[in-house]
Amino acid sequence: MPPDADALIIGAGPAGSAMAILLAMAGWRVIISEQHTFPRSKVCGECISAGNLALLDHLGVGTAFAGLAGPELRQVAWMSAASTTLADLPPCKDGSYPYGRALSRDRLDALLLTRARDLGVSVLQPGRVRRILGSIGRFRGEIDCGRTRPPCTVRASIVIDAHGSWEAGADAGRLAPDPGHLFAFKATFTDASLAPGVLPVFSLYGGYGGIVTADHGRTTLACCIRRDVLQRYRRKDPHTSAGAAVESYLWQSCHGVRNALIHARREGPWLAVGPLRPGIRIRVERGRFRVGNAAGEAHPLIGEGISMALQSSVLLARHLTRQPAVMIDAPRADALQDSYVKDWRAAFCRRMHIANLFAQVAMRPMIARPVGMALQRWPALLTHAARLAGKARQSADQPRYSVEG
Numbered sequence: 001m002p003p004d005a006d007a008l009i010i011g012a013g014p015a016g017s018a019m020a021i022l023l024a025m026a027g028w029r030v031i032i033s034e035q036h037t038f039p040r041s042k043v044c045g046e047c048i049s050a051g052n053l054a055l056l057d058h059l060g061v062g063t064a065f066a067g068l069a070g071p072e073l074r075q076v077a078w079m080s081a082a083s084t085t086l087a088d089l090p091p092c093k094d095g096s097y098p099y100g101r102a103l104s105r106d107r108l109d110a111l112l113l114t115r116a117r118d119l120g121v122s123v124l125q126p127g128r129v130r131r132i133l134g135s136i137g138r139f140r141g142e143i144d145c146g147r148t149r150p151p152c153t154v155r156a157s158i159v160i161d162a163h164g165s166w167e168a169g170a171d172a173g174r175l176a177p178d179p180g181h182l183f184a185f186k187a188t189f190t191d192a193s194l195a196p197g198v199l200p201v202f203s204l205y206g207g208y209g210g211i212v213t214a215d216h217g218r219t220t221l222a223c224c225i226r227r228d229v230l231q232r233y234r235r236k237d238p239h240t241s242a243g244a245a246v247e248s249y250l251w252q253s254c255h256g257v258r259n260a261l262i263h264a265r266r267e268g269p270w271l272a273v274g275p276l277r278p279g280i281r282i283r284v285e286r287g288r289f290r291v292g293n294a295a296g297e298a299h300p301l302i303g304e305g306i307s308m309a310l311q312s313s314v315l316l317a318r319h320l321t322r323q324p325a326v327m328i329d330a331p332r333a334d335a336l337q338d339s340y341v342k343d344w345r346a347a348f349c350r351r352m353h354i355a356n357l358f359a360q361v362a363m364r365p366m367i368a369r370p371v372g373m374a375l376q377r378w379p380a381l382l383t384h385a386a387r388l389a390g391k392a393r394q395s396a397d398q399p400r401y402s403v404e405g
């Protein structure tokens with residue numbers, strides 16, 4: 001019996017939907033299974049660096065993105081306990097977009113998934129993949145389609161994991177509780193005092209985070225806090241929620257955050273997820289490929305998560321579409337996996353190491369304090385740090401976005 005699709009993609013975030021669009025543009029039959037209904041808010045950053053805006057054009061959502069996104073991000077700030085340093089963000093000199101912008105994830109995800117549907121991608125939503133059986137060319141995904149529809153089985157030649165790193169199936173087993181585990185929090189505010197076009201990152205004892213103004217003047221704050229710091233702060237008021245404890249901690253620990261939010265109103269509750277799993281998970285069994293956070297997750301301090309999601313989908317699509325899906329047998333799948341992993345590591349490993357270094361500095365006051373003093377004296381160092389983090393980098397694959405049909 002022939003497969004229902006050439007590719008089954010698990011997850012409809014930026015990585016999964018971009019992957020579906022690229023494969024559909026190359027003539028592949030694609031099914032996406034997404035366990036959540038859209039629109040949905042998600043614990044993540046919302047910045048898209050300048051080097052990825054041309055990719056959004058190629059995916060067919062660039063015009064819609066430009067009409068919704070927040071102002072160009074032209075400055076970066078470093079906020080510590082008692083001071084804030086402001087510097088220029090380095091412009092991207094390749095292509096037609098010098099500066100990045102931000103768009104809330106509920107709107108970005110909806111744009112990309114709608115585009116995938118328009119290209120003929122079949123979407124199972126809600127659709128939670130319970131397990132994957134079979135092998136290359138004969139995979140079977142058993143999918144729970146919610147309360148209104150019976151479970152179904154999807155047959156596909158290959159499987160692409162594009163889910164979050166903390167979701168079921170992202171990694172074997174569960175993490176045993178550890179004081180150093182990071183939990184991520186996110187909240188959206190209106191009437192914040194953050195200047196347009198500024199991208200602040202802030203340093204805390206046992207944590208770090210960032211603030212950005214996205215669409216419709218909404219300001220998003222996202223942060224990561226160590227488990228032990230969060231528990232210690234919650235013990236001060238055992239009846240408070242984790243989100244309330246985080247907000248109080250931010251308010252007391254960073255004057256820059258306090259100044260930005262002093263007149264702001266929070267929209268809805270704090271969102272939380274964790275523990276995060278920064279690291280590389282690119283390898284998986286034959287015929288299954290990983291993109292986005294399923295492949296590897298950087299510390300979110302540098303705000304490159306969406307960039308890595310989109311760019312990893314471009315990398316994989318280029319490898320897969322060099323031949324028709326029916327030609328991908330076991331030996332060819334192994335060769336594709338090897339070449340994709342090699343390119344993925346070349347594209348992202350350095351960025352992940354830099355993100356880890358920056359995160360460790362930000363969470364340790366004994367290191368962050370002298371770093372903050374140096375940045376106050378030489379703000380250009382902050383511009384250079386943003387350049388190292390990829391804010392002015394055009395993807396190495398930017399000139400070769402086309403995939404073969």
